[in-house]
Amino acid sequence: MQDLVIRRPDDWHLHLRDGGMLRGVIADTSRHFARAIIMPNLVPPVVTAADAAAYRERILAAVPAGHRFEPLMTLYLTESTDPDDVEAGFRSGLVKAVKLYPAGATTNSASGVRDLEKAMPVLERMAEIGVPLCVHGEVTAADVDIFDREAVFIETVLDPLRRRLPDLRITMEHVTTKDGIDYIKASRANLAGSITTHHLIINRNAILAGGIKPHYYCLPVAKRESHRLALRAAAVSGDVRFFLGTDSAPHVDPLKECACGCAGIYTSINTLSCLAHVFEEEGALDRLEAFTSLNGPAWYGLPVNEEIVTLRNQKEPVRYPAKVETEAGPVTVFDPMFPLYWAVA
Ligand SMILES: NC(=O)N[C@@H](CC(=O)O)C(=O)O
Ligand SMILES: [Zn+2]
Ligand SMILES: [Zn+2]
Secondary structure, three states: OEEEEEEOOEEEEEOOOOHHHHHHHHHHHHOOOOEEEEOOOOOOOOOOHHHHHHHHHHHHHHOOOOOOOEEEEEEEOOOOOOHHHHHHHHHOOOEEEEEEOEOOOOOOOOOOEOOHHHHHHHHHHHHHHOOOEEEOOOOOOOOOOHHHHHHHHHHHHHHHHHHHOOOOOEEEOOOOOHHHHHHHHHOOOOEEEEEOOHHHOOOOHHHHOOOOOHHHOOOOOOOOHHHHHHHHHHHHOOOOOEEEOOOEOOOOHHHHOOOOOOOOEEOOOOHHHHHHHHHHHOOOHHHHHHHHHHHHHHHHOOOOOOOEEEEEEOOOOOOOOOEEEEOOEEEEEOOOOOOOOEEEO
16 A cells, blocks of 8 residues: 655636536535636626625535635636726635636637637736636637647637737646647746646547547547647646646536537546546656646645645555436546546545
8 A cells, every 4th residue: 555645636627517516516626625716607607706706605605514625716708807897806815817718619608708809908907917817728610620729729819819918827728739738838937737637538539439428528629649648748747837627527417418418527526546547657646746736826826735635545446436416417427447546545
């Protein structure tokens, strides 16, 4: 038996939803993670600081007694977001980042930004006062191949935006390509990237080979193997610009197992076991803590957690449920397709 002791992790990209789903999934995060950047893509989205304050209260009310968990709130950027509201929310400590969803890019992104020009006043204010912009980095043009959407976003949206507002701090969330990794590595400042658990484990074969597997479908969609290897290399490198954002995104099974299944993979419950497995495979267990617990706080300007968690390498595979039952319905848990031996003690 081998133990690995790390500072308690944070999740820098998480979907908790609301109501019965929130109540059903929150414990899987708050059991292991101290904090999480909470995605604002509810229906309707979290657009104002008042919305974020109310959502934060609903999250805290759902955290089980005895768990300590701090939700880090974000605002959903729209073409009519008020710069003063963002500034007031940020200065009060409530709002940690603003999230850019290109309209139609992903789940619940219909109210996202169509014309970035319209959002320039708020982006300028954010650059001025240091509010990070989290981006879902995919273009939505129908003529761009879905596997190229991240690379095209970098070239046509992200890079021009960074040249125009070099002081804007941008988190490229759920990076899925070597293009994204290389772009972040080449940047001098003000750019970082989060990487999900599942994109370190699956490539697009998981979705498409041997039958269509909706529980491996998420956005940005998993790419070919060379990209997965680039993500792994970045995650285990210790480079401060890369950190964990699980993008754990629960949907009830009926909404995934149908003719037009929605995007999202639920990993909160077994993420740390999966990550320890990946880092062990890469001979980088000593850098797991940087990825899960150090680099994210450094980027967001927050203290690292003082609490620790112990990961224990056990003989028997870790047991976790195939589905989480919530009041909203069953949610299938990410299956890495290999047994996990690192348990959170
Ligand atoms: N990642 C996903 O596949 N889905 C997310 C949205 C997102 O992060 O793009 C969701 O809200 O379900
Ligand atoms: Zn996204
Ligand atoms: Zn997400």
